[in-house]
Amino acid sequence: MSYDDYRFHSDRSIRTIELKLFYSGSEHCSPGHSWGPGLKDHYKILYIHSGKGIYRVGEQTYNLSSGDVFLLSPEAVAYYRADDQDPWTYSWIAFNGLNAELYLRRAHLSLEHPVFRCTERGALESCFQQVYEASKMSTSRDTRLLSALYSFLSVLIEDVQSKHPETKQENTQDLYVKKAIEFVHNNYSQAITIGEMADWIGLERKYMSKLFKAATGLTPQDYLIHFRISKACELMNNPSLSIGEIAYSVGYKDQLLFSKMFKKLRKQSPSEYRKSS
Secondary structure, three states, X not given: OOOOOEEOOOOOOHHHOOOEEXXXXXXXXXXXXXXXXXXXXXXXXXXXXXXXXXXXXXXXXXXXXXXXXXXXXXXXXXXXXXXXXXXXXXXXXXXXXXXXHHHHHHOOOOOOOOEEEOOOHHHHHHHHHHHHHHHOXXXXXXXXXXXXXXXXXXXXXXHHHHHOHHHHHHHHHHHHHHHHHHHHHHHOOOOOOHHHXXXXXXXXXXXXXXXXXXXXXXXXXXXXXXXXXXXXXXXXXXXXXXXXXXXXXXXXXXXXXXXXXXXXXXXXXXXHHHHHO
């Protein structure tokens, strides 16, 4: 691959949407080429086509080579360096969003486990090519980029699950969480309850809440509130909508309650946020 680093639009509300591709690229590194130590405010996955190098995060140092995948996590100090004799060629894809961590967990990638060896190399390289081709599109560019990102993550998930069949129960639990998130995304504008969410999934409420928090770090109720406020932030860009109309659109009939929740999460009132955005 010879294409350069392609950066895509991102903004202050990036963490309020499910998944967003920031940028992607590829590079044949010179001997000793390095990055860091430094921080990212998003996730970045690098895939090594050939050559070798080292990756250091926290107290761990990994010696990596062709076929390895490694993850940079937000706010984790990281450093990586190409080998002096056999420098690596790698591609990368950077992204973030509300469900970014959930998808990475399904691929068994995390700050604690940031490396794994990919066996579906052809499929993964095809995903990078999809990103490159999508970046050249005009009217469908955003949807094509998002499609390529989902394809990329699905390849990682399928690859790791084929090597770890014992994770079937974990994968089933992930599916329940995914269904719960889907329920929120489809019904957030309605007066829904966590009991209704559990009934729709087919689980007992306490067990569903336990699975949900383990996967996302939030209770279902907190996730619903975060998602509603994130959608409200998007609607703030429409000047024809009043604060009351925005509140009602995201499931709050009580504008005072909406303002209270908004300020709790955004540290600004809705009107202050709208003025500063």
